[in-house]
Amino acid sequence: MPRCTINGVEIEVKEGTTIIQAMMAHQQRIAHYCWHPGLSVAGVCRLCMVEIEGNPRLQIACNTVITEGMKINNTSEKVKEAVKWGLDFHLINHPLDCPICDQAGECGLQEQYMEFGKYDPEMAEPKQKKRKVVDLGPRVVLDSERCILCSRCVRFTDEVSKSYELGIFNRGDRSEIGTHAGKTLDNKYSLNTVDICPVGALTSRDFRFRQRVWYLKDQNTICNGCSTGCHIKVYFNKEGFFRVKPVYNAEVNGYWMCDEGRDIYRFANKENRWQQGWYRVDGNIVELKPAELAQKIQSLVTSQSAFVVTGQFTCEELDRAIGMFVKKVGASNVFHWQNEPERWNDFDGILLRGDRNPNTRGLLEVFQKLQINTHWDQLIQKLQQGMIETLIVAAPEGVTWYPDFKEKLSIFSKAKNLIWLQSVKRKEVEELPHKSLYVIPLKSYVEKNGTFINYAGLRQSFKAVTTVLHETLTLDQALGLMLGSWEGLIPVTQNASGVTANAMTLVETERPKDRVLNETRKRNEFIFQRGRL
């Protein structure tokens, strides 16, 4: 275990640690563009310069391994001068049109040149003009002028996604990033190149120009796209959710996430949700508050009812909801809706798994705890025999991963009464010609606290990000209101009279108002009132 001194602080590091790793681990600031902790060392940006005592020349921190007794600093005048002029070389061809650039606000180069005050390059030669707005693939757009040739994206396709699409072509100041002949950047992990791009050269087709990054607030949560359960950050503001980025988690996803997982923010946005619960009377839709509707249909839930669940809900919700249902109706009437169980063990070798439910393990645990041993065929049999009067379906949020959705819907519609609990708005459900259909909108995964258990049995708890539709219910609240049983869920308040009244007041009062509005005109609220959101 070599010991060394970095900027006057003595630390002990593992054998083989590079200087930049040690500095990042000990919260020391150091500029770096080409080095990324998840990729190999390239050493091309030459900005992580450090001064090592006894060494006449400056060294790059990313490619220098710490040895015993090293005395390192990156705050001396010599280092600062080197970084400053290194930066000037980066800015020779980099256009300083930050206001247009989509990376502005989260750009390493922008921060750096602001810090060193290099607002104008000191080159007499005009800047090299290169290709702009190049579609590298369906999801990624390249601006060659802004590229500083750090080669992070090339190394990503070579080392992580192993799809070998990108390369650096031409020589000297004409060199630029591009795809190899006949290839497009079209792999399942292509948007990671956008994340790791230190400048605005690679941008996401989806997020490009939709928001300036300083209008967005972010919050960590767990991806509900598949059973891997990657740590993610969702970016949102008053107008809704805009993008998803991965967060480093050594146990689960490392630094990456898949492209499909980045689409999950759409499910939570207001335009894709039912705002109110609804049912039909003589073909006309009647809208009602979700909690009121759930209470209204209490009489429908009899001993002749069944409950279909998916692994798209949190452990806590499933535990309470199924627990309440089993107590009232019985364990033989709870069924697990599995999507493509034959693909569940698929794995693409990086992150994406065949089981597209974030919490199948959690659901199976609840089934085991409550000793539910039902089979899907039993449900179909019962439905055909007309033994099920009311069917409650806790439908999945990520319906895109359910290819059998329509088919299952037609099976469910055989029940006399169909109570549909779902957070996403689906046309198929709206068009269902069912006479007694009750739809109750649920909360989406970004609006509730809970725990997901991933494929490996890792419990990951997360907190609610924001409130999109405050009147929607969680699964357990919906079931509780429908069944009229709230054990362990509701603290009995003194001044309310009945249990159901209690339930209603809790559901109504304990929720903050919607904080995501589509129609808001005031974009700047985030800047001036950041603390309040």
Next chain:
Amino acid sequence: MKAEPKNFPQSGASSAGVGMWYLTGILGGLKITLTHLLRNLFFKKKRITLNYPEEKYTYSPRFKGNHVLTVKKDGSLRCTACMLCATACPAECITIVAAEHDDPRVEKYPIKYEIDMLRCVFCGFCEEACPVDAIRMGPEWQTPDLADGNFIYDIKRLAYRPQLKGGVLSVVDDEERHQAGI
């Protein structure tokens, strides 16, 4: 005994001169009014007030009136939709929606640019924040209207209103910058 004010005449005092004590004040006031009247009648140029709707005051060229969005040489909007004006705006009255432009050299442009004039405080921060001289505070200030909605100015009104005669040319030109190698 109560001390009586010296100059204040007693009621029922016999002297006539003492009873007309207020005349000096009135005459003094009339003198001022008359001087103003006569001066305004005979020296019209020295008048302070204006006959407002007919006569109008000319403000200095630095006056901050209604906004103008400048245009490029080809007549399209100069604005690049960077939203720095909307970020700087303390009244939060600017709404911009950006979109991808067909020309890769332009890259980004606003498909919607609205200023709520009733919210605007005419501070001029937008003008200062703009990196490409796309928004300026113009000289107009008398722009009454009948409904609230008419005070939300859109691109058509901000850049191409008839008073601007086809648009104000921006000083920042992409083509020149391009040739200069910036």
